[in-house]
Amino acid sequence: MTEEIQQHGNAKPISLDEQFQPVNWQENRQYFAKQIKIFPKRVRGFFRTIKWWFMAVLLGIYYFLPWLRWDRGPLAPDQAVLFDIGSRRFYFFGIEIWPQEVYYLVGILVASAWGLFFVTSLIGRAWCAWGCPQTVWTDLFVMVERWVEGDRNARIKLDKAPYDFDKIRKRVTKHILWILIAMCTGGAWTFYFMDAPTLAAQLMAFEAPSAALYTIVILTSTTYLLAGFAREQVCTYMCPYSRFQSAMIDKDTYIIAYRGDRGEPRAKKPKDDNYSNRGHCIDCTQCVAVCPMGIDIRNGMQIECINCGLCADACNNVMEKVGLPKNLIGFDSLANVERRSKGEPEVTKILRVRTVFYAAILVLMSVVMMFSLANQQQTDLNVLKDRNPVMVTQSDGSVRNGYVLKIMNKLHQPQEFHISLTGLPGSEMWLAGKDEHVSQHLDVTVAPNQVEDFRVFVLLPKDQIAFERKEIAFIVQNPSSGETVSEKNIFVAKHTNPRNLYGRK
Ligand code: SF4
Ligand code: SF4
Structure with missing residues (x-):
C-alpha cells in the first residue's frame, strides 16, 4: 500500500566507489523531480534515543541561551551570549570580541569546519544525522505531526481521505503548532542580538524595533517552510554538504549500511525459521518505513542518506522479534564488507592519513585559538x-x-x-x-x-x-x-x- 508513497522517487543507489566519481549533472537531472510525500514511522532504539537527546539539548541551548546572564560590571551588557550590533561587539560569556578581532570568529568557523571534516571521515554524516538545524527542526515538526495526526499508517490514510471536519481539525491544529514553533524559533534568534528580557517586553507591548520584527517574520516563514514542507528536499537538493561529503569519506569510514553479505538473498520470513540457504533480510520494509529520507538502505550508499541510523533501529527490532542476531543494518565500512566477502576478519582503521590530517589541523587550530583567546589584549x-x-x-x-x-x-x-x-x-x-x-x-x-x-x-x-x-x-x-x-x-x-x-x- 505504501511503497509508492514512501519510496523516494529520486533514490538512485550510488556505491561508495561511484561517490568518488565526478557528478554527471546530465545523468542526474532527475534530481529536480516532484517531491514525493514521506510518512516516516515512529521507531524506538539506540539511534532514535541519541537523536532525541541531541534534539533536546540543541533546542534547549538555542531557546534558552539568550536568557542566561553573565556579570560584566555596570558598564557592559549582562547577557551571556550577545551579538551587540549597536556597540559592534560579540559577547560570549567571559570572551568579548571587537570588530577589529573578527579573525577570532573566522578562526572558530574554520576550526568547526575541520572538526566536521574529522567526524565525517570517521563516522560519515553525523552532523546531518544529529546536529544540523534542518534535521533537528524537521524532527520536531514530524514529532508534532505524529502527535496530532497519528503514526505513519494513520497519516497516509488521512492524507488520502477527503477533507471533512476531522481532517480539517487535525490539519489546522498541526499548522498552528508548527507556526507557533516557527515563531518561537524566529523570536529566539532576535534575542541573540538584543537584551532578551528588554526585547521580550518590547514585543509584548508591540514596541519592538522594526528590524527585530522583520527578522522574526523571515525566520518564522523559513522555519515553517523548510521544516514543515521542504524537509528532506533541503538535504538532497539545497545543502551543498551532501554533495561534497564524499571528499571526506573513504572505504574505512563507518557509515550506516546494510550488510548485504548477510542479508541477501532476501525473502519473506520462513515458516520453519530455517535461514540456512538464504539471507537474514525478511523483506519487511520496516527500514524503509522509518527512513526520514524515504530511501531503501538496502540499495547501497545513497546521496540522500543522512546516516541517522533509524533504519538500523527498525531492523534491530525486527531481528529481535524473529530471533536473529542484530546489526543487519548498522555502522559498517566498505573495506570490512570486502574483507568479509573474502573471509577475512574485520579491521577498524581509525588512524588513516585523512583522519590524522584532519585531527592534526583541528588540534593545531584549537590550540592557537585557545592560546590567543587566553592572551587576548585589553x-x-x-x-x-x-x-x-x-x-x-x-x-x-x-x-x-x-x-x-x-x-x-x-x-x-x-x-x-x-x-x-x-x-x-x-x-x-x-x-x-x-x-x-x-x-x-x-x-x-x-x-x-x-x-x-x-x-x-x-x-x-x-x-x-x-x-x-x-x-x-x-x-x-x-x-x-x-x-x-x-x-x-x-x-x-x-x-x-x-x-x-x-x-x-
Ligand atoms: S537510510 Fe537509514 S540512515 Fe539513511 S537516512 Fe534513511 S533511516 Fe537514516
Ligand atoms: S528492516 Fe531489516 S529485515 Fe526488514 S527489510 Fe529492512 S533490512 Fe530487511
Whole structure:
C-alpha cells in the first residue's frame, strides 16, 4: 500500500566507489523531480534515543541561551551570549570580541569546519544525522505531526481521505503548532542580538524595533517552510554538504549500511525459521518505513542518506522479534564488507592519513585559538600619520610631524595610559591643544569600552636632523595592568616625495 508513497522517487543507489566519481549533472537531472510525500514511522532504539537527546539539548541551548546572564560590571551588557550590533561587539560569556578581532570568529568557523571534516571521515554524516538545524527542526515538526495526526499508517490514510471536519481539525491544529514553533524559533534568534528580557517586553507591548520584527517574520516563514514542507528536499537538493561529503569519506569510514553479505538473498520470513540457504533480510520494509529520507538502505550508499541510523533501529527490532542476531543494518565500512566477502576478519582503521590530517589541523587550530583567546589584549593601538602636511618646519628649524593615536580600552572601567616614543632620540611630543605640556611621555585616559583618538605632535630639534625619514614606534602602556602595545610609523625630517613616504618607489 505504501511503497509508492514512501519510496523516494529520486533514490538512485550510488556505491561508495561511484561517490568518488565526478557528478554527471546530465545523468542526474532527475534530481529536480516532484517531491514525493514521506510518512516516516515512529521507531524506538539506540539511534532514535541519541537523536532525541541531541534534539533536546540543541533546542534547549538555542531557546534558552539568550536568557542566561553573565556579570560584566555596570558598564557592559549582562547577557551571556550577545551579538551587540549597536556597540559592534560579540559577547560570549567571559570572551568579548571587537570588530577589529573578527579573525577570532573566522578562526572558530574554520576550526568547526575541520572538526566536521574529522567526524565525517570517521563516522560519515553525523552532523546531518544529529546536529544540523534542518534535521533537528524537521524532527520536531514530524514529532508534532505524529502527535496530532497519528503514526505513519494513520497519516497516509488521512492524507488520502477527503477533507471533512476531522481532517480539517487535525490539519489546522498541526499548522498552528508548527507556526507557533516557527515563531518561537524566529523570536529566539532576535534575542541573540538584543537584551532578551528588554526585547521580550518590547514585543509584548508591540514596541519592538522594526528590524527585530522583520527578522522574526523571515525566520518564522523559513522555519515553517523548510521544516514543515521542504524537509528532506533541503538535504538532497539545497545543502551543498551532501554533495561534497564524499571528499571526506573513504572505504574505512563507518557509515550506516546494510550488510548485504548477510542479508541477501532476501525473502519473506520462513515458516520453519530455517535461514540456512538464504539471507537474514525478511523483506519487511520496516527500514524503509522509518527512513526520514524515504530511501531503501538496502540499495547501497545513497546521496540522500543522512546516516541517522533509524533504519538500523527498525531492523534491530525486527531481528529481535524473529530471533536473529542484530546489526543487519548498522555502522559498517566498505573495506570490512570486502574483507568479509573474502573471509577475512574485520579491521577498524581509525588512524588513516585523512583522519590524522584532519585531527592534526583541528588540534593545531584549537590550540592557537585557545592560546590567543587566553592572551587576548585589553588594549589596542593604531597610529595614523598626517599626510597633508607630512611635516612642518618651524621658524627655529626644528621639524614637527603629526599623528593620530587610536587607543582602544576594552575594559569596563576608565584606564590611564602612558604614551612614549622610541627611535627618535632628542624628540619631544605633546597632545594637540596642549602645547605647554611638551614632554617625552604623555598620559591619557580612555573611557571604558571605547576607542579614543589622540592627536599627537612630535618635534625634532634642528641639530638632530641628519636623515630624511626614520622609523619610530609609539608605545602605549597601561600601568595598572602592565599591558603594553606598540605600533611602528615613520618620522619625516626633510621634504620628500609623498609617493616615497612609506618607502614606495
Ligand atoms: S537510510 Fe537509514 S540512515 Fe539513511 S537516512 Fe534513511 S533511516 Fe537514516
Ligand atoms: S528492516 Fe531489516 S529485515 Fe526488514 S527489510 Fe529492512 S533490512 Fe530487511
